[in-house]
Amino acid sequence: xxxxxxxxxxxxxxxxxxxxxxxxxxxxxxxxxxxxxxxxxxxxxxxxxxxx
Numbered sequence: 440x441x442x443x444x445x446x447x448x449x450x451x452x453x454x455x456x457x458x459x460x461x462x463x464x465x466x467x468x469x470x471x472x473x474x475x476x477x478x479x480x481x482x483x484x485x486x487x488x489x490x491x
Contacts, residue, residue: 471478
């Protein structure tokens with residue numbers, strides 16, 4: 440009986456963790472789509488400034 444309860448609890452925790460991870464990656468991807476070009480340009484400018 441205890442094993443079934445632990446298995447169900449583990450399954451729910453794993454599902455919740457996967458959903459939270461998917462939401463986090465979705466938000467990060469949406470941010471990259473919105474601001475990706477400016478991020479890339481800023482990173483390139485910063486990298487070039489270290490060269491000179």
